[in-house]
Amino acid sequence: MIEQQVTEAIQWIFASYTRVPAAKRVGFDRDVRHPQWTRWLLNAVGRPDEAAYNVAVTGSKGKGAHAILLAAILQAAGLRVGLFTSPHLVDFLERLRVDGRAVSNEDFVRLAKVVQEAAKEMPLADDHYVGPVGLVAVMASIWFREQTTDVNVFELGRGALYDDVNQVRHQGALVTPIFAEHLDKLGPEWSDVVREKLGVVTDDTAWTVSYQQDVMVERMMEEHFAARHQVWRLLGRDFTYEVMSGTGEVWTVQVASAKNEPLCAKIGVNLAPFAGNVAVALMAAKQVLKSLGKSGPALDVSLEHLAFPGRLQVISNRPTCLVDGAIHAVNARFVVDWLLRAKPSGKITAVLSLPDDKDAAGVVETLAPHLDEIIVTTCSNPHLYYTRDLVAVAKDHVQRVQWEPNVEVAVQRARASANSEDTILFLGTQSFVGDVLRIFHVPTKSLWHAHQ
Structure with a gap:
């Protein structure tokens, strides 16, 4: 019975998208997507995204990996952490997690009904749709508020400026490497893709941490932040890292910066290829802890037992x-x-x-x-x-x-x-x-x- 209700909830999540003719969904995101409806829904259900500290993750490569690592580090540091990722690997419910565990079938169905009820009052234009990922992000925000999380990590989709999940108010941003991808949706030029991704930096965003970027991308980021009074830290410029092998299958990622912030994470050997991702996630976690007034003299966590599904x-x-x-x-x-x-x-x-x-x-x-x-x-x-x-x-x-x-x-x-x-x-x-x-x-x- 509950499995059927989960199926029906998932079908409803995609119903708004599929009711609009395909021709109306083809083109650049800036022309065919209307993420403001996700914001409308968040407001309609009581702005649950304002209940905790949020971090948005965008980029072209490794968004899910960085989001998982950041959530895991914050959990290991003692916080209660919500995690929203998309798409899923095996089960749709993997998209919503608290402290690494997926939402239950019962909660998922209940959350879908809450959002569905609110959506009935939405003055949606005939040629507009609410993005499926936006609907799930609203559900996640409600659940995270119910679960009294300290911080939530939201993985964005292919863009940011016109991405539904970007409507979730976030105080921090993490940017992974940006490539010339999805030119038919975010382009037509690579520079257009960069501008779309940098839409993750909103008026609410106090800091941004970025992985190393191509020279052109870094230059555009420099220009983007020049007029903003916001902190941004770039791997390779503001901080570096080294990987030290230890005993057995345990390695250590150590981050070094001009501020001499002692940041390190013990990882299983399976995470060694993702050491740069770990370093960026550590720096982002440090920004979160500092913002929450929970930053001590050092950040030293263990990720040895992180499963990291589907990645090496x-x-x-x-x-x-x-x-x-x-x-x-x-x-x-x-x-x-x-x-x-x-x-x-x-x-x-x-x-x-x-x-x-x-x-x-x-x-x-x-x-x-x-x-x-x-x-x-x-x-x-x-x-x-x-x-x-x-x-x-x-x-x-x-x-x-x-x-x-x-x-x-x-x-x-x-x-x-x-x-x-x-x-x-x-x-x-x-x-x-x-x-x-x-x-x-x-x-x-x-x-x-x-x-x-």
């Missing part, structure tokens, strides 16, 4: 099966680094799911020297397109390449042909990562391992 995650052994959302050469480099540390002795197979908008050539070229075989597949998301001849791309670099359009069959084929000493890499778009986690029955309701 070993989900099975004998054969070793690893899943990761590598969709371009930079991510693929992380996978190569993992292989160099793991030193697998058997055959290495990569099962790749890379839709048309991903850097398939970059992923293949980066991984190819380490692979014995590639299986090319799709995923269960019907809204992604796989029209390129990725088999031909792969065959330019790896001799053994197979094409299997059914993702479940592709996974089964890779596992059936592997010996216990072999390694299988499941790499691709987030929908594919979710498919693999579901097929392997990997739990995703908690961000922390069971003994946490």
Whole structure:
């Protein structure tokens, strides 16, 4: 019964979007999106986003990773933390978490009904829609207020200036690397994408922490902040980090800055490739704690038990099966680094799911020297397109390449042909990562391992 109600709630979340003809939803976000309706709903349900301190996360690469890391660090520092991320991997309810645990079915259904009731009074124009992600962000804000969180972390979508989630009032912002992406929605130029992303900095935003950026992006950020009396800290300019290996599987990320702020996090070896992300999240966490008057002489936390689902995650052994959302050469480099540390002795197979908008050539070229075989597949998301001849791309670099359009069959084929000493890499778009986690029955309701 409750599962059916969850399904109906999710269907309602998308109903406003789907009722508008597709032609009205095609174009630049600034022309077709109307995020003010998310603000209208937040006001209508009592402005729940004003009940706690909020941080918004935007950028092109690693938004979800940075959001999870920031939430985990703040929780480890003793705060009660709400986390909103999108999309989900396996279960829609993963999008709403408090202290790493997903919202219950019952609460999700109840929250949807509250927002649905408020939405009945909305004077929505016929050619406008409320973004599905905006509706869920309103639900999250209500739940976080009910849960009396100290701070909430909200991951934005592809943009910021015209992004529904950006309507949530936030005092802090974290910016991940900004690439020339979604030019058909945020462009047409890379500079347009940067301007859209920098919309995350609102009149309510007191500080921004950013990952290292391309020279052009950094220049635009300098200009953006020149006229604003807001703090902004940039990795590589205002702070640096180093990674120190410790005993066993525990490493330490140490952040250094001109302010001599002692910031460090103990991490599992699985997080080592994300050390820069950890450093940025530590600096952002320091800003949150300072703003809340909870900043001590040092910030020293342990993330050893953070599960970090779908990111360089070993989900099975004998054969070793690893899943990761590598969709371009930079991510693929992380996978190569993992292989160099793991030193697998058997055959290495990569099962790749890379839709048309991903850097398939970059992923293949980066991984190819380490692979014995590639299986090319799709995923269960019907809204992604796989029209390129990725088999031909792969065959330019790896001799053994197979094409299997059914993702479940592709996974089964890779596992059936592997010996216990072999390694299988499941790499691709987030929908594919979710498919693999579901097929392997990997739990995703908690961000922390069971003994946490």
